[in-house]
Amino acid sequence: MAVKESGIGASVRRREDFRFITGRGQYTDDISRPGQVVAYFLRSPYAHATIKSIDMAAAKKMPGVVEIFTGEDIAADKVGGLICGWMIHSQDGTPMKAGPHPALAVGKVRYVGDHVAVVVAETLAEARDAAEAINVDYGVLPAVTDPAKALGSGAPEVHAEAPDNRIFNWHLGDKAATDAAFAGAKHVVTLDIVNNRLVPNPMEARAAVAEYDAGTEGFTLWTTSQNPHVIRLILSAFVGLAPEHKLRVIAPDVGGGFGSKIFCYAEEVVCVWASKKIRRPIKWASDRTEAFLSDAHGRDHATKAELAVDAGGRILALRAHTIANIGAYMSTFSSSVPTYLYATLLSGQYAIPAISCTVDAVYTNTTPVDAYRGAGRPEATFVVERLVEVAARQVGLDPAEFRRRNFIRQFPHQTPVIMNYDIGDYEASLKKAMEIADTAGFPKRKAEAARRGKLRGLGYSAYIEACGIAPSQAVGSLGAGVGLWESAEVRVNPVGTVEVLTGSHSHGQGHETTFAQLVADRLGIPIENVSIVHGDTDKVQFGMGTYGSRSGAVGMSAIAKALDKVEAKAKKVAAHVLEAAEGDIEFKDGKFTVSGTDKSVDFGTVALNAYIAHKFNPQELEPGLKEGAFYDPQNFTFPAGCHICEIEVDPETGQSEIVKWTAVDDFGVLINPMIVHGQVHGGIAQGVGQALFEGTRYDESGQLLTASFNDYAMPRSSDLPSFAVDTTETKCPSNPLGIKGCGEAGAIASPAAVINALTDAVGHENVPMPASAHALWRAVQAMKPARAAE
Amino acid sequence: MPTVSMIVNGREASANVDPRTLLVQFLREKLRLTGTHIGCDTSQCGACVVHLDGKAVKSCTVLALTANGSVVTTIEGLANGDQLHPMQEAFREHHGLQCGFCTPGMIMSAVDIVNRRGGDLDEKTIREDLEGNICRCTGYHNIVKAVEAGARAMAAKGEIRQAAE
Numbered sequence: 001m002a003v004k005e006s007g008i009g010a011s012v013r014r015r016e017d018f019r020f021i022t023g024r025g026q027y028t029d030d031i032s033r034p035g036q037v038v039a040y041f042l043r044s045p046y047a048h049a050t051i052k053s054i055d056m057a058a059a060k061k062m063p064g065v066v067e068i069f070t071g072e073d074i075a076a077d078k079v080g081g082l083i084c085g086w087m088i089h090s091q092d093g094t095p096m097k098a099g100p101h102p103a104l105a106v107g108k109v110r111y112v113g114d115h116v117a118v119v120v121a122e123t124l125a126e127a128r129d130a131a132e133a134i135n136v137d138y139g140v141l142p143a144v145t146d147p148a149k150a151l152g153s154g155a156p157e158v159h160a161e162a163p164d165n166r167i168f169n170w171h172l173g174d175k176a177a178t179d180a181a182f183a184g185a186k187h188v189v190t191l192d193i194v195n196n197r198l199v200p201n202p203m204e205a206r207a208a209v210a211e212y213d214a215g216t217e218g219f220t221l222w223t224t225s226q227n228p229h230v231i232r233l234i235l236s237a238f239v240g241l242a243p244e245h246k247l248r249v250i251a252p253d254v255g256g257g258f259g260s261k262i263f264c265y266a267e268e269v270v271c272v273w274a275s276k277k278i279r280r281p282i283k284w285a286s287d288r289t290e291a292f293l294s295d296a297h298g299r300d301h302a303t304k305a306e307l308a309v310d311a312g313g314r315i316l317a318l319r320a321h322t323i324a325n326i327g328a329y330m331s332t333f334s335s336s337v338p339t340y341l342y343a344t345l346l347s348g349q350y351a352i353p354a355i356s357c358t359v360d361a362v363y364t365n366t367t368p369v370d371a372y373r374g375a376g377r378p379e380a381t382f383v384v385e386r387l388v389e390v391a392a393r394q395v396g397l398d399p400a401e402f403r404r405r406n407f408i409r410q411f412p413h414q415t416p417v418i419m420n421y422d423i424g425d426y427e428a429s430l431k432k433a434m435e436i437a438d439t440a441g442f443p444k445r446k447a448e449a450a451r452r453g454k455l456r457g458l459g460y461s462a463y464i465e466a467c468g469i470a471p472s473q474a475v476g477s478l479g480a481g482v483g484l485w486e487s488a489e490v491r492v493n494p495v496g497t498v499e500v501l502t503g504s505h506s507h508g509q510g511h512e513t514t515f516a517q518l519v520a521d522r523l524g525i526p527i528e529n530v531s532i533v534h535g536d537t538d539k540v541q542f543g544m545g546t547y548g549s550r551s552g553a554v555g556m557s558a559i560a561k562a563l564d565k566v567e568a569k570a571k572k573v574a575a576h577v578l579e580a581a582e583g584d585i586e587f588k589d590g591k592f593t594v595s596g597t598d599k600s601v602d603f604g605t606v607a608l609n610a611y612i613a614h615k616f617n618p619q620e621l622e623p624g625l626k627e628g629a630f631y632d633p634q635n636f637t638f639p640a641g642c643h644i645c646e647i648e649v650d651p652e653t654g655q656s657e658i659v660k661w662t663a664v665d666d667f668g669v670l671i672n673p674m675i676v677h678g679q680v681h682g683g684i685a686q687g688v689g690q691a692l693f694e695g696t697r698y699d700e701s702g703q704l705l706t707a708s709f710n711d712y713a714m715p716r717s718s719d720l721p722s723f724a725v726d727t728t729e730t731k732c733p734s735n736p737l738g739i740k741g742c743g744e745a746g747a748i749a750s751p752a753a754v755i756n757a758l759t760d761a762v763g764h765e766n767v768p769m770p771a772s773a774h775a776l777w778r779a780v781q782a783m784k785p786a787r788a789a790e
Numbered sequence: 791m792p793t794v795s796m797i798v799n800g801r802e803a804s805a806n807v808d809p810r811t812l813l814v815q816f817l818r819e820k821l822r823l824t825g826t827h828i829g830c831d832t833s834q835c836g837a838c839v840v841h842l843d844g845k846a847v848k849s850c851t852v853l854a855l856t857a858n859g860s861v862v863t864t865i866e867g868l869a870n871g872d873q874l875h876p877m878q879e880a881f882r883e884h885h886g887l888q889c890g891f892c893t894p895g896m897i898m899s900a901v902d903i904v905n906r907r908g909g910d911l912d913e914k915t916i917r918e919d920l921e922g923n924i925c926r927c928t929g930y931h932n933i934v935k936a937v938e939a940g941a942r943a944m945a946a947k948g949e950i951r952q953a954a955e
Binding site: 013014016017018019020021022023024025026027029030032123125201202203204205253254255256258285287288289507508509510674675677678679681682683684685686708709710714715716717718720722723746 | 808810818819822823824825826827828829830831832834835837864865866868869874878881882883885887888889890891892893894897913916917918920921923924925926927928929930931932933934
């Protein structure tokens with residue numbers, strides 16, 4: 001393929017697709033090792049109980065059973081528990097109060113699905129049969145699933161370490177200035193907002209294959225991870241299973257993650273540990289109900305949100321108090337989601353002089369909650385964009401005009417909640433979205449719908465997010481336990497082909513294509529000559545993985561930095577080949593030229609000569625052409641844009657139908673527009689899922705009622721429209737490529753657009769998520785007297 | 791253990807199986823045809839769709855023994871040698887996949903839709919007929935485009951086979 005057809009900005013068809021469309025992908029469950037056995041986890045059927053005894057005598061005699069382990073066995077081997085990697089301090093200065101998180105429960109279970117024992121057997125059927133024969137004597141305790149109730153006195157105590165189940169009471173912003181602004185405000189908007197708990201549900205459920213090699217005393221773990229190096233770090237440094245050089249973690253093809261595969265899970269710990277105990281490779285593959293029970297869930301915030309607005313429609317202050325349900329244990333990054341990934345975005349796209357946000361993080365007897373696509377930023381956007389929409393209605397301004405009056409227009413802009421926005425043009429994305437959505441024609445369409453007996457509504461969501469996670473200095477000062485750089489290595493082979501090793505992981509994002517586009521573009525070589533290697537800690541030395549839309553802004557920037565070094569070294573080699581001074585060598589379009597002459601040499605020849613060390617003096621020029629780099633971002637990036645949802649509600653049935661979706665996003669420079677648009681489509685679908693379909697329900701005793709695809713409504717093809725997706729561009733000044741990130745935008749923007757459209761359609765603000773037909777029908781009924789009076 | 795035999799992707803396949811073995815387990819574990827995936831336990835997601843005697847079935851809901859004597863086509867058997875099936879080509883061309891996990895089932899279902907309804911499909915028909923296949927990555931936008939284009943290409947190449955009723 002010619003370089004210009006495959007370089008930055010070209011919609012190159014994905015290079016990874018061939019193996020997926022022909023059934024040749026290699027996902028974790030597709031990997032089988034010689035002598036492999038199967039692990040099956042016996043999980044707690046109770047949300048809260050003591051384990052009085054576990055009788056395994058009968059189960060151990062069942063056919064095919066190799067061994068059964070409990071928490072006592074792991075504890076006896078001094079294996080550490082799972083960790084939360086971000087320290088949060090309460091307002092009073094005390095560190096967060098985290099209870100222990102053992103891989104297999106010891107003495108007590110804290111949610112339905114908690115790990116009680118693991119059965120290792122020759123086949124899955126045998127392991128399941130044996131698990132059924134284990135007799136656990138539980139002492140059932142009262143459970144609490146509602147975080148507001150969990151904070152009350154007399155609520156069941158999930159962990160003794162956290163009195164009142166409060167993990168932290170955290171604050172960000174200026175309380176006094178905010179309260180003062182509210183006191184003098186002409187308009188105050190108050191909303192009680194529930195950001196519904198979601199189950200991420202990547203189509204590939206989690207799986208792990210662990211193998212111990214007694215010869216090398218090393219472990220290999222194949223696992224469904226977005227960040228194999230982070231898993232290795234946790235398993236080594238905190239769980240203590242093996243030192244890093246004796247633990248290889250491979251994340252092969254991974255069937256979607258959306259955040260849920262960032263975290264280190266109990267099953268990974270147990271499989272690695274047990275593979276050495278029994279000296280055979282072990283496979284565990286989650287079924288879907290196990291996934292519902294044990295994959296970290298997302299969202300689950302209850303917020304009282306207030307906006308102070310002056311007579312001219314200018315926002316004076318925003319105040320929020322959020323109760324965040326953390327679940328029964330603190331998952332890997334759970335503490336960062338309702339704090340620094342949430343409250344720091346509460347300024348939205350608007351110049352808000354004062355913001356104050358308080359967050360109570362609460363233990364409950366539910367599945368742990370952690371980052372899910374957007375992680376904190378969808379919750380912030382929902383708060384801001386609902387407040388703004390309702391404020392516009394209350395003040396009596398067109399919602400677009402209200403937003404315009406409050407847009408930030410000067411950059412860089414320091415918000416009152418840490419973030420320093422580097423660049424943006426919010427007016428441009430709003431304007432373009434309004435044109436594409438034909439908002440001017442909306443009143444006519446609404447009237448036409450009314451003639452058909454339908455209620456039509458229009459909703460905006462002008463979102464912002466912080467991506468490119470993250471500048472290590474900044475996040476370190478806020479409590480992050482690790483640096484959030486990314487690493488890359490560019491290996492130029494003697495024949496001029498290039499292997500790029502990256503710490504980013506691709507599980508649907510198309511890095512094997514987009515990263516190769518960057519390399520082909522920079523080195524002026526055919527894209528076919530570039531391969532992208534990722535997902536194996538033995539091949540790629542270091543990496544922090546893929547989440548927070550960081551792979552472009554951080555992962556590719558690391559590659560760009562390594563490419564700079566390759567170019568510098570290649571110039572030295574070219575100078576030797578061309579018998580010229582190094583300073584006279586120019587590199588362009590894959591050719592090294594002596595400045596001002598027609599003497600040149602191509603990239604492949606230079607690559608070859610770099611390895612023919614006898615042709616030059618190795619004391620002056622080190623042989624080889626291979627460079628590595630670590631890139632640590634200067635700032636977060638700030639993708640932003642405007643989504644507009646137009647929706648129709650049938651007042652008789654409560655059925656809603658999205659009739660048009662418009663998305664205009666500013667992601668900075670696009671490497672591959674086709675892939676970027678695909679990311680936006682998928683994000684919108686997940687956000688619409690949150691707004692209309694997906695509700696996670698526990699009963700009073702803590703049973704998860706929505707633990708299968710029969711009970712939890714995943715968006716289907718017939719539930720969604722096609723989307724009108726476009727972009728504007730302000731180039732990001734904070735990284736060498738001008739990239740902002742696009743993976744989460746759709747999920748961040750869309751719930752507010754849907755609910756703003758629905759509340760516009762039905763005429764009042766009390767529409768919950770998910771806005772099921774029943775919820776909408778009730779909302780319509782509530783407004784009947786008002787409509788009759790009109 | 792009973793023996794089960796069937797023709798899979800044009801080849802005779804036979805094995806002794808535990809009677810409770812599902813067709814998807816037989817394909818994945820006995821024949822190592824791992825392109826057919828398991829995405830749920832309730833016949834909802836469609837990641838396991840294969841063609842059984844020319845019709846799309848969810849292979850997680852068929853016992854291997856039930857398929858005894860049948861003809862099965864999986865994603866691995868869809869291409870004609872190195873020549874991709876038009877529907878496979880359409881998914882690549884229209885970016886109809888991201889993580890790739892639902893893709894084999896999507897493609898097998900899409901081919902079945904075209905076999906049932908012909909090559910001229912509108913968006914509404916495609917969206918309704920793909921209801922039994924869940925994708926979490928793409929929002930279906932590009933899958934719909936891919937199926938529409940794949941259907942046209944199948945018609946143009948004379949590759950539509952009417953399934954035996």
